[in-house]
Amino acid sequence: MTTFTTDVAVIGAGTAGLAAERHARETGATTRLIDPAFAGTTCATVGCMPSKLLIAAADAAHGARQAGEFGITAEPRVDGPAVLRRLRAMRDDFARGVRQSIDALPEGTCLKARARFEAPGILALDTGDRVEARAVVIATGATPALPGPYEDVRDRVLTNETVFELEDLPESLGVIGAGPLGLEMAQAMHRLGVRVEVFDAGDRLAGLPSDTSDALHEVLTRSFPVHLDCKPEPSADGDGVTLKWDGGQARFARLLVAAGRPPALSGLDLEKAELELDDHGTPVFDAATMQCGDAPVFIAGDANHDRPLLHEASDEGTVAGRNAAAWPELRRAARKVPLSISFTRPEAAVIGAIPEGDGHVCGEIDFSDQGRAKVEGRNHGLARLHARAGDGRLVGASLCAPGGEQLAHLLAWAIQCEMTASDMLDLPFYHPVLAEGLQTALRDICRQAGLERPWQRDDTPLPGSNAGAAEE
Known part of the structure; x- marks a missing residue:
């Protein structure tokens, strides 16, 4: 048995773990990065x-x-095996780049093993070795959830960890879960010729507020069924699966279970680290320092299940690594405006905070009549912008709109820069572009908040901009 002594031990070599190790090392700390694969x-x-x-x-x-x-007359012929071969080839190239960056770490940094706490600051590895660390970063990521009813048909179930290994597209696919992953995969599979239906026990899509969820539901269900408030019961049916629910049943060749990804914390023996755990067994932590309680233990990325997104994992890993290296001297970090995007068509997003109650106003744009969207045959969806009633400062937004991934970034930047609706209207809007449509919602906010409106010098809307609707 070998005992490795280090300043900072990082458990998990994903996005958060790699960021934590790098930033801890860059401060001068010694590091060990532990991962089984x-x-x-x-x-x-x-x-x-x-x-x-x-x-x-x-x-x-x-x-x-x-x-x-x-x-233009065209009809695609989808070659399923070719689609998936290209996917895996490019996927493997992306993954190869990550592995090359791991290989370039200083010699002795990486320990290929599974780790668990033996005591505070002491990790036991499944290789029989031990790591003694002044501080530990938990960055073990998350794993797909498989609800109990699907255990009996496990051999017909796909998750995000297996669906991309298919050699060919299935003839039909039942998707369990109407979150971002489930909806993205359902729509993509449908467009590639797979018969698809989606099921979810909740009443909203992709974590969206009700209005934008309804807009996305209306668009998606033009193509395939999306069953909400629905808990189907699966049963094996030959080499496929039959789902039965109140009011219907259908048979599918495969199921894609996208019912969430809980933190991968089992097997860490967190109780031996003497950490306070919440009702789900996740360490209680400070989102500004990533510290668990007052212990020299930090948690980052999907493992803490706070903001399970790549850019957040990278930021959290950076904060955790720096603070682990500096412990007990910690620095609090300002978090970025929350930004979550679902890459459906149209894209859907939630940005910042969606306020409830008095003190706020909301502006809306309906993209069904937006000029550039109509030109491209993508005129559907909406965006709702929220601002403080007193000064028109933007605080949040939700959207289901063409070009949504770009619009979401513009809004996130504006919110983080503490801009008002009037401030945004003072910026250039080119014509004709999708972003031009935001002017309708911004003007609506200014009208409701009683703000001075910079466009009063010339408020004639441009053709197809949909920028004058709020003034009519």
């Missing part, structure tokens, strides 16, 4: 990148089918 980040291997590769293929197929709207 060093396979690459969730994003590169089973998350962001392979899912976007599938969506890109689906966009190509959909574009061909939609070409008739523009006077």
